[in-house]
Amino acid sequence: MALLEVRGLTKTFGGLQALRDVDLSVEEGQIKGLIGPNGAGKTTFFNAVTGVYPPTEGTVVFDGRSTVGRKPHQVTRLGIARTFQNIRLFPTMSALENVMVGVDARHRISVPGAIVRLGRARREDRETPGQAHELLKYVGIGQLANELAKNLSYGDQRRVEIARALGTRPKLLFLDEPAAGMNPNEKASLMRLIRQILDSGITILLIEHDMKVVMGICEEVAVLDFGQKIAEGKPEVVQRNPKVIEAYLGVGAAVGEEGA
Amino acid sequence: MPDWGTCLGSELQFRVVGGLSTGSIYALIALGYTLVYGVLQLINFAHSEVFMSGILAGMLFLNVFAGGDQTVAPFLFVVAFLPTMAAAAGVAVALERVAYRPLRRRGASRLAYLISAIGASFFMSNLVLLWRGREFENFPRSIDPAPLFNIGRVPIQTADIVVLIVMVIMMVGLDRFVQRTRTGKGIRAVAQDVETAGLMGVDINRMVTITFVIGGMLAGAAGLLYGLKFGVMRFDIGFLPGIKAFTAAVLGGIGNIRGAMLGGMTLGLMESIGAGCFGNAWKDVIAFVLLVGVLMFRPTGILGEGVGQKA
Amino acid sequence: MTPLALGPWPRVGLVFGGFAVAIWLLAMLERRIGEPVRRFYDSNERWAFPSSFMLFIVGGAAVVPAFSDKVQIELAFIVGVFALLSLGLNVVVGFAGLLDLGYVAFFAIGAYTMGVLSNAGPIQIPWDLSMWQVLPAAVAITLLAGFLLGAPTLRLRGDYLAIVTLGFGEIVRIVAQNLEPVTRGSKGIIGIPPPKVPFEGTPFAVDNPTPFYLTTFAFLLIMILVIRRLNHSRVGRYWAAIREDEVAAEAMGVPTLKYKLWAFAIGASTSGFAGVIYASRVGFISPESFQLITSITILAMVVLGGLGSIAGALVGAAIIQMVPEVLRSLPAQVQDARYLIFGAILVAMMIFRPQGVIPSRRRAAELKGEVMEAGVTAMPGEAPPADVIREPISGEEGT
Numbered sequence: 007m008a009l010l011e012v013r014g015l016t017k018t019f020g021g022l023q024a025l026r027d028v029d030l031s032v033e034e035g036q037i038k039g040l041i042g043p044n045g046a047g048k049t050t051f052f053n054a055v056t057g058v059y060p061p062t063e064g065t066v067v068f069d070g071r072s073t074v075g076r077k078p079h080q081v082t083r084l085g086i087a088r089t090f091q092n093i094r095l096f097p098t099m100s101a102l103e104n105v106m107v108g109v110d111a112r113h114r115i116s117v118p119g120a121i122v123r124l125g126r127a128r129r130e131d132r133e134t135p136g137q138a139h140e141l142l143k144y145v146g147i148g149q150l151a152n153e154l155a156k157n158l159s160y161g162d163q164r165r166v167e168i169a170r171a172l173g174t175r176p177k178l179l180f181l182d183e184p185a186a187g188m189n190p191n192e193k194a195s196l197m198r199l200i201r202q203i204l205d206s207g208i209t210i211l212l213i214e215h216d217m218k219v220v221m222g223i224c225e226e227v228a229v230l231d232f233g234q235k236i237a238e239g240k241p242e243v244v245q246r247n248p249k250v251i252e253a254y255l256g257v258g259a260a261v262g263e264e265g266a
Numbered sequence: 267m268p269d270w271g272t273c274l275g276s277e278l279q280f281r282v283v284g285g286l287s288t289g290s291i292y293a294l295i296a297l298g299y300t301l302v303y304g305v306l307q308l309i310n311f312a313h314s315e316v317f318m319s320g321i322l323a324g325m326l327f328l329n330v331f332a333g334g335d336q337t338v339a340p341f342l343f344v345v346a347f348l349p350t351m352a353a354a355a356g357v358a359v360a361l362e363r364v365a366y367r368p369l370r371r372r373g374a375s376r377l378a379y380l381i382s383a384i385g386a387s388f389f390m391s392n393l394v395l396l397w398r399g400r401e402f403e404n405f406p407r408s409i410d411p412a413p414l415f416n417i418g419r420v421p422i423q424t425a426d427i428v429v430l431i432v433m434v435i436m437m438v439g440l441d442r443f444v445q446r447t448r449t450g451k452g453i454r455a456v457a458q459d460v461e462t463a464g465l466m467g468v469d470i471n472r473m474v475t476i477t478f479v480i481g482g483m484l485a486g487a488a489g490l491l492y493g494l495k496f497g498v499m500r501f502d503i504g505f506l507p508g509i510k511a512f513t514a515a516v517l518g519g520i521g522n523i524r525g526a527m528l529g530g531m532t533l534g535l536m537e538s539i540g541a542g543c544f545g546n547a548w549k550d551v552i553a554f555v556l557l558v559g560v561l562m563f564r565p566t567g568i569l570g571e572g573v574g575q576k577a
Numbered sequence: 578m579t580p581l582a583l584g585p586w587p588r589v590g591l592v593f594g595g596f597a598v599a600i601w602l603l604a605m606l607e608r609r610i611g612e613p614v615r616r617f618y619d620s621n622e623r624w625a626f627p628s629s630f631m632l633f634i635v636g637g638a639a640v641v642p643a644f645s646d647k648v649q650i651e652l653a654f655i656v657g658v659f660a661l662l663s664l665g666l667n668v669v670v671g672f673a674g675l676l677d678l679g680y681v682a683f684f685a686i687g688a689y690t691m692g693v694l695s696n697a698g699p700i701q702i703p704w705d706l707s708m709w710q711v712l713p714a715a716v717a718i719t720l721l722a723g724f725l726l727g728a729p730t731l732r733l734r735g736d737y738l739a740i741v742t743l744g745f746g747e748i749v750r751i752v753a754q755n756l757e758p759v760t761r762g763s764k765g766i767i768g769i770p771p772p773k774v775p776f777e778g779t780p781f782a783v784d785n786p787t788p789f790y791l792t793t794f795a796f797l798l799i800m801i802l803v804i805r806r807l808n809h810s811r812v813g814r815y816w817a818a819i820r821e822d823e824v825a826a827e828a829m830g831v832p833t834l835k836y837k838l839w840a841f842a843i844g845a846s847t848s849g850f851a852g853v854i855y856a857s858r859v860g861f862i863s864p865e866s867f868q869l870i871t872s873i874t875i876l877a878m879v880v881l882g883g884l885g886s887i888a889g890a891l892v893g894a895a896i897i898q899m900v901p902e903v904l905r906s907l908p909a910q911v912q913d914a915r916y917l918i919f920g921a922i923l924v925a926m927m928i929f930r931p932q933g934v935i936p937s938r939r940r941a942a943e944l945k946g947e948v949m950e951a952g953v954t955a956m957p958g959e960a961p962p963a964d965v966i967r968e969p970i971s972g973e974e975g976t
Binding site for chain 3: 306307309317363364368369372375376377379380381382384385386387388389390393394395401505507508512513516547548549551554555557558561562563565
């Protein structure tokens with residue numbers, strides 16, 4: 007049984023069919039890429055699976071449980087975490103506080119409990135900053151813990167977002183165009199981080215436009231176009247698939263290499 | 267418990283025309299809310315005071331010509347539309363300039379807009395309080411209070427007919443304006459996508475100002491009609507109709523012009539019938555319950571949102 | 578104080594001139610030493626807070642011997658009640674970012690609960706309850722009311738929530754006005770008894786405001802501590818996350834609706850609480866006491882003092898309640914202009930100093946628009962959300 011099993015996923019917004027009958031599975035321990043031209047439905051896929059909006063049709067089974075109809079915070083607590091295409095940190099909270107919010111997802115928090123603060127709650131409260139700090143160090147920016155999120159550089163913000171997502175102790179991590187806007191050095195560094203995360207046992211589904219990144223780290227790749235899956239397989243094979251080339255470059259385009 | 271048989275049966279007919287005409291007044295005010303919301307995503311809390319300024323302006327204008335018995339010739343009433351609508355539009359524009367534009371320039375949060383709107387509303391109504399005092403003032407009468415004609419057993423008041431006619435004229439005019447003229451298209455563009463509209467050369471500030479002008483004019487007309495129908499004016503007279511008009515706008519679908527009309531008429535009708543069943547004291551609750559109910563269960567309204575979409 | 582030998586309007590001018598100068602001076606001062614002081618406080622919070630809290634306790638208690646005039650202690654009592662209200666609304670608006678325009682409804686429910694359960698109203702119950710016994714009942718009722726009202730409405734976008742709560746506030750008032758068999762309608766309930774104390778010689782007599790003031794002050798202290806503790810815990814973090822980016826918060830496992838509900842309910846029960854005490858002291862309540870303007874006044878207190886700042890809420894309450902008192906020597910027209918000035922202050926505050934007198938560090942940046950808040954989003958240039966219930970993730974639809 008794959009960790010994530012999506013069958014017949016369809017999402018319609020009014021007249022627009024953003025996703026059409028998409029089948030996708032992600033095996034545990036795998037890193038899979040999700041690519042396609044702009045508007046193909048990749049982020050919509052993320053949103054539908056994580057509960058931002060419910061699928062119009064289709065089934066989503068994660069770790070043996072259906073996510074359909076669940077709210078995003080419930081899906082997160084099941085074990086799927088995500089980052090956003092346009093980085094969504096909490097701007098006036100520090101990097102550490104941002105990650106702490108992620109770490110808090112591991113804990114059962116009740117409001118009366120927070121007032122009284124007995125036993126377990128107290129222990130968790132004490133440990134949270136430390137755990138958050140560890141995560142920041144893991145992604146390489148431990149020293150920026152007390153900086154306000156809005157003051158960080160773009161690349162560092164990305165890292166905080168990843169650390170925050172990791173804080174929720176996910177089994178599956180959805181990364182939405184993490185390399186966007188980065189220079190080659192930053193991308194290389196990011197790829198190293200992603201591989202590190204993969205090695206620690208977390209499954210990854212990655213939306214990316216940069217083919218070098220995709221080819222570099224993904225074992226398998228699925229291609230969406232106009233909401234439908236048009237190809238799937240090893241990156242080198244998919245890259246040469248005529249339907250995929252057509253989707254990116256238009257009908258009758260020559261075989262070429264997609265650059266960054 | 268109300269006598270449902272009567273209040274929804276034989277007595278119903280007496281409530282219809284009156285309800286529709288009150289509803290028309292709500293509709294005209296509602297348009298102001300809906301237009302501004304469509305363009306700025308702002309609930310113009312102070313719009314009720316723009317409406318009130320229309321009543322005030324109308325009253326002041328007509329008082330100049332009123333005889334000792336506080337009546338004016340009917341044609342003067344028609345003439346009064348001009349200064350009344352102009353005054354209300356002026357107030358609306360001033361409101362935008364003072365309370366909202368500085369916030370737009372500073373990129374303020376929506377909470378800030380809402381609080382500023384509330385403050386402006388308070389300022390305006392209390393300004394009038396200081397000026398005119400707490401007592402109700404009489405609006406000059408310009409028509410014979412006797413009913414114009416009867417449909418069956420139901421007497422039809424002249425005031426109601428006038429309100430309905432004016433409302434239809436305004437609605438058609440507004441619809442034409444928004445759909446056919448360049449400015450109207452500009453407003454719809456800004457309502458759909460501010461940034462792109464700006465990139466396409468639309469003068470955002472001007473569109474916003476025009477939106478407020480139109481909303482103000484309609485509220486002014488509503489004010490004059492309110493004075494005609496109900497005959498009173500006071501500093502806080504805008505509050506309840508304002509809330510009800512907002513309810514109407516939401517009921518019909520905020521941002522939706524035809525929705526505002528539908529919502530207004532519906533609310534007016536339901537309120538009138540409800541008053542027949544439950545008594546006048548509970549009448550106002552109907553609007554609030556409707557408001558809370560619609561927002562909780564069908565926030566997009568009957569016709570759905572959007573000046574940006576097809577109205 | 579010898580009255581100056583000037584006519585009323587020159588005196589008015591002088592007072593307002595004085596105010597303007599004072600505010601300007603304070604603003605200058607704040608610009609100079611504001612940041613360093615704040616930073617000092619933040620880094621030394623461990624002892625800075627307890628010491629300032631101690632000072633607050635001493636100051637509050639010292640009111641009693643300092644003011645021998647009963648009227649002044651009465652005023653202190655009212656300030657205390659409004660400080661409680663302001664504190665509660667601050668949790669709703671300042672921490673959780675929910676605009677509540679019907680806050681007075683819970684105040685009314687608390688007060689009427691006291692009125693009804695104390696047998697001062699038309700309904701008679703077989704027990705003789707004192708304020709102490711009504712308090713938990715009122716808190717429970719308003720807590721429940723908060724959850725009931727909040728559950729369907731807190732999903733709504735900011736503006737809509739504001740209007741719904743306003744509607745609710747008005748509904749409560751109109752019901753109070755018309756439900757004669759329970760509330761005696763416009764006539765109101767009179768003769769609400771002061772609380773009984775289980776020992777000899779009840780000091781809570783009608784003509785002695787001091788014990789009421791001290792009781793209110795004590796409750797205020799407790800609420801300050803409770804709310805502060807909440808805010809400094811993960812709950813406060815969650816509230817901040819919800820305020821700053823609700824969608825991201827949800828994605829990070831924050832059950833946003835639940836936390837909004839809690840903030841709303843805490844605000845509601847604080848308000849109900851205050852209502853009971855108020856009814857017990859004042860002895861008479863009617864729908865007149867619970868109008869929209871009171872909700873707005875409390876909101877003004879929170880905003881003026883500083884959204885999201887506990888100290889700010891207290892300062893705001895003090896300023897707005899006491900300024901009219903200070904101005905009592907002025908002619909009547911100026912007093913009527915009170916609400917006019919009020920409205921102008923609200924607008925001016927939003928334009929020039931949205932973060933309030935004592936800003937909460939986070940809110941200052943948010944309100945100035947340096948930050949996009951989901952749920953209460955900034956206006957210019959942003960694509961209008963098509964969806965009332967949720968903000969769609971902007972720009973990411975259909976990638």
